[in-house]
Amino acid sequence: MVAAALVAVGVAYVVADDGGRTVLPSPTASSGERQSSGTDAGPGSGGAMPVGLATRTLDRLARALGHGDSVAAAALGAAGDGEAADRLRAAAEAAADARVRGLRWRYVDSLGTPDADGTWWAATEVTWRFAGVDESAATAEVLVGLRTEDGPDGTTVAVVDPAAAAEDTATETTTTRVPVWLSGPVRVRREAGTLLLVATPDGSVDDRAEEAADEEVLAAQVRRARQEARRALAPGERSAAPSLVVEVPADASGVDAALGVSTGTYAAIAAVTAPVDGEDGPVHVLVNPDELGQLRPAGAQVVLTHEAVHALTDAPASLAPLWLVEGYADEVALRDVDLPLSVTSAQVLAEVAQEGLPRALPTTADFGVSSRYLGAAYEAAWTACRVLAARAGEDGLRRVYERTGAGEGLDAVLADVAGWTQRDLVRAWRAELARIADGG
Known part of the structure; x- marks a missing residue:
């Protein structure tokens, strides 16, 4: 990873009849058999985690988000959990706006033990790319909150959180990531050669108006950063310069979560450029709004251009x-x-x-x-x-x-x-x- 310190310059998925969730028929169902789920029961009934059901739920989640279907995505949320539905709806909208393509969601393992309400955590592997800007796909380990629920139609596995920060769970994992587009509401700006994603946590009307104004300034700075960073390339390569993708989590901890590092790692860093999956995936710029927001416009521009040079020249490699x-x-x-x-x-x-x-x-x-x-x-x-x-x-x-x-x-x-x-x-x-x- 390459970062910028604060420099002295101041510078077509249809919802199933069951609501979209994967259903395991109850023992009294007319089929006479339970579907194989990898285990005999789920947390809601005191057993182990139903891997087969979880796998099918993740498949449906990938289809819903891949089609930008917020209705289908929200239907995968845990029963009566409005926050889960909101998270899933936001993820589908972000996926549509950012043009997420090639989305795959693979179950890897369960982590920890289920809560009293049947909530448990699964390590998953998510693969995606942003169409038009990413030349390759990213594959990252993402922690998903699931809940096993028993109902009149049988046992279901629903989604509580599509991408949870490790410290927000009872697990001990430290390698999972929270991609910005899965972190909550996100505004997306796409221009020729640039893609800007800005996390937008709920706030007052005045807060949203101020955020929109700040976003206009940031979009102009990102555009200029790419223009200036093209000078880092050989003259014959500048017209074909790579696109610049800038992601702005809600706060400094969001940068850490997106990069899969301990909270506080990038607290004092204004921005960092890295493969979004930590390996050889697309190289994006992650901005720490808590620090960049303290800089004067000239200083913020220097930081963004610095990081754009890293991104356009593939500095992490x-x-x-x-x-x-x-x-x-x-x-x-x-x-x-x-x-x-x-x-x-x-x-x-x-x-x-x-x-x-x-x-x-x-x-x-x-x-x-x-x-x-x-x-x-x-x-x-x-x-x-x-x-x-x-x-x-x-x-x-x-x-x-x-x-x-x-x-x-x-x-x-x-x-x-x-x-x-x-x-x-x-x-x-x-x-x-x-x-x-x-x-x-």
Whole structure:
């Protein structure tokens, strides 16, 4: 995953007659036999979880959401559970608006023990893609809340929550994810080259009006971010630049849930770019609204452009040193920012004043989300890329980034493109830090 810290710039499914849920006939049904469910009974009757019923319910859920059928989706909710119906309805609407395609939902295992009301949790595997923007599908483990219910027509397995955060359950799982489009109500904006999904928790009319205004600003920033990030590509590739997908969960914990990490991991990070399934799925930008919202418009734009560079160049798969990955994104994002270096490099200058000039370029550990000098690491990396661009030109910097990202050694690429060794680069980088620290 590659992230942006707060930089000093301030910167056709028909509902079944049974209501859509999978039904296991009761022992008194005229069929004379119970359908095989993988077990003899469900939690509602004190037995184990009915895997077969759960599997068929998930199949129906996938069909309902895949067709954007909010009525069919809501019908899969637990009896009398309005919140479950709302969640399912919202998921179907989001799937329709985001043009979710290739949706598959596979039962994997049950987790924990059933509650007194028959509610239990299932680890599932969900596969999907957003049509028109994702070139490949994502496959993620998602925790689904299910409930086994006994009624006059037999035993049913209904849906309580299509995507639950692990900490909201009694399970001990920590690897499941909550895709933004499954997290609740979502507004979707699709423009040429961009897709923006914004979680919209219920609020007052005034709150919704303010959110809509903020969304207009964000949509414009996302559009500009992609335009600016195209400069990170070779001239001949810019017209065919990949689409940019930006997802905004409701809050910081939503970012953590979407990425399947512990709550609080990205609390201080404004945005992060990563495959949405943690592996080799589509690369999207996840925005932390709690942090991005604290930045001035110029700072927010820098963060979004930085992340757009990561997304358009597939930075999560890059083999380049992390300082080059992050520094290059900042070099593109800050290229047109009209602020003095004393402002845009304030954190690294403060570190220089306190501890002296660094002897080596930032390491991977320096970019950890809990690193004490995270902001300084970004600025130090950007300074190194500025120095390299001054030597080899912006196109030369791009070639160093691309070639090392593809696996070529930094020494060989520096020598070929810039006529430098790594020692030469570090020497020039330290000299530049000293110059701006002295007010130059």
